[in-house]
Amino acid sequence: MxxxxxxxxxxxxxxxxxxxxxxxxxxxxxxxxxxxxxxxxxxxxxxxxxxxxxxxxxxxxxxxxxxxxxxxxxxxxDDTIQDEPLENNKTDSNIDSMSLEPNFLFSKEILESAIPAVLSQTGTSGRQFAHILIRSYQEKNKNQFPDIERIAEEVGDKRMPLSVEDIMDLCVYHGLKIKWFKSERFSTSDDSGRVIKTLFRSFYDTPNILYLNKELKNQPARLKYDLACLLGHKILHNGDGILSSHATGGVIGGSPKPFEHKSSHIQQKDILYAWRDFECSFFAGALLCPKVPFRHFLNRESYSISSFKKMKITPSVLMRRMTSVSTYKHWHYFDAYPPGYLRAVYRGNGVSIPWGNMRLVTDPCKHWSIFKVLNNTKIKKPYSQLSLLKDEDRQSLYASVSIRTRDAAKNPHVISTGIDLGPAIESQGLDKDELFNDIYSSCLGGNGDILLNETIRNQLLKVARTLNISWAEDAIDNTCSIICPRSTNCPRPNSCEKHPSSNKNFSWLNEIKSEIIKKGRKRK
Known part of the structure; x- marks a missing residue:
């Protein structure tokens, strides 16, 4: 040669x-x-x-x-080749997990009796636990479910965008009948006792009837999603009726009736309904946004959040599909309702949860972008933020975008998606830890929030431009904020929240024990 x-x-x-x-x-x-x-x-x-x-x-x-x-x-x-691919399928070590040891305490028989007891004592419903299981499965698989993608693409023939009429034609082709009903918004309580406005949108009546609220005629993007979900039930489950009704503003899987008894006991049907709901929702996203055509669309749009208007889908569907179709797999997605309830969570990048989606805690970190938008009604446009997460000795850097919207029942809420910049930074040949330390030091100089210097910004802009994500570029040009999982452990120079001193707890007993042993040795 x-x-x-x-x-x-x-x-x-x-x-x-x-x-x-x-x-x-x-x-x-x-x-x-x-x-x-x-x-x-x-x-x-x-x-x-x-x-x-x-x-x-x-x-x-x-x-x-x-x-x-x-x-x-x-x-x-030059003569060098960087041949290590991004570890897209690597399990993020940031996600909380535990080792099931010793084996005899984590046997199938013990867990079958212990889990219901834990749920009962913590007030966690079977439905909530089922969705935690499915969310963990999603995160483990980086939101990749090729079998459902393939079936949806066969049904829709990868056409994009689909109109309401297109999806109705698909429903008719698969033997479904559509009936309309009228039901207005009403007030009820969710699992935490919070009063909410709910709109009963749609449901499936076996063997082949789809019932749709006439209110959806004025909301075509949501109508398309509901139709696609119900069509998915027919395709995936032969329309057997084991599927939650669609209600906006309540808990996942529909809103409870007023004064309905809420059981903390997990039943097999909780798992089955939750899994069916997930499969149908994923099918709907794959039908409305087929993987490869949609990824090319996002690349042309530089992942603009406003591109949901061109696709005529909801911003929520757009964000959730981003996490699934992007070649970069380190994404997260949050959906928060006032004053700070996380209704939906996906953490494919292992980002911490500022507080759980089952209850509101008293020590949230207010500097997360999603909660800045949630608590500031003056923010009307998509808000991009660069965040350095400081969790004890671990540091991570995230770019995110949050947008205020309303659900079908007109409840205000904020949805947010973001990426972990760490793997992309390493792919550029940069020292991630050194860069994070520089960013942290800069933020400390601004009491936790600062516009980064030009050198750091230029390094990060190269990363964002390679990823081709426009709102990540916007975030880098905005103020960078230190965030944390809970404000009781705030890493900022001046803690952003004042909390009362904690009473001595079990971990302090080890310190007392050490003091006793030390004094005993001195006497000898």
Whole structure:
């Protein structure tokens, strides 16, 4: 092989390694190129020839790739290859977990009796526990469920966007009948006793009737979602009727009736209904936003939150599908209702939860972007924030965007999605820990909130531009804030909340024990 051929082959290998490093297919790469410079965009086949060393890329193409991946042109011409792909499937160590040891205490028989007792004593309902199980399963799988994706794509033929009429035609094709009913908003209480406004939207009546509230005719984006969910029940479960009704403003799986008895005992039907609800919801998202076409759409839109308007879907569906279709898997998603109840949570990146979605705690960290928007009604537009999470000795950096919206019952709430920037920072060859320490020191100088200096911002902007996420760029240009899981352990120089001193607890007994032993040794 001549020297020139070796250089061409090496360059092609380097380009292929860079593409795979960021989890892109050849088609994804071409879409990104078209977004930046359609005149110099190669075809998929030509890009494949370049990667296999059978074609030499032009200088214009190298300049285009350097812009996409935020690399200097010289980087493509040196003799190094970074061949470690992003660990998208790695289980995030930030998610709380425990070892089930010793084995005899965590046997199937013991857990079958212990779990109901724990739920009863903590006031956790069977439905809540079922959704925690499913959420953990989602996070473990990075929101990847290819079987449901495939079925939805076969039903919808990967068409996008689908209109209300398109989905109704699919329902009719699969033997479903649609009936309309009239039901206005009403007030009830959720599992925590909080009074809420609820709209009963839709339900499935076996074997093949879909009942839809006439109110949804004025909300086509939500109507499409409900139709898609109910169609999913017919496709996935043969329409057997084991599916929760759709009600907005209540708890997941529908709103309870006034004065309904709330059981803390877990029943098998709680698990079954929760899993069916999840499958139908995921099917609806995959039908409305088929994976590959939707990912290309997001790339063209630079993951703009406002792009839900072009797709004619709800912003919630847009955000949740982002976490599933993106080649970057380190996402989270929150849905919060006033004054701070987290109704929906997904933590594929292992981000801490500022407080649980079952009850409101007394020591929240008010600096999370979602709660800034929730507590400040003057924020009307999407709000982007860069956040350094400080949890004891662990530091993580997140970019997030939050938007205020209303549900079908007109209840105000805030939805938020974000990414862990750590893996992307490492893919740029930067020292993550050193960068986080610099950011933390800078934030401390501003009592927890500061606009980062130009050097740090430029490093982070390269990361955001490589990911092609516009609101991450916006977050980097805004003030960076230190956040924490609970404000009782606030890492800021001046604690943002004042809390009364805690009474001595069990962990203090070890200190007393040590003092007694120390005094005993001195007497000897």
């Amino acid at each position: 001549s020297s020139l051929n070796r250089k061409i082959h090496f360059l092609g290998t380097k380009i292929r390694s860079l593409r795979k490093l960021h989890g892109l297919t050849l088609e994804d790469m071409v879409v990104r190129c078209m977004q930046v410079d359609d005149k110099n965009t190669p075809s998929i086949s030509y890009l494949s020839l370049i990667e296999t060393g059978r074609r030499n890329p032009s200088e214009n193409l190298l300049l285009l790739l350097s812009q996409i991946f935020q690399k200097d042109l010289e980087w493509f011409l």
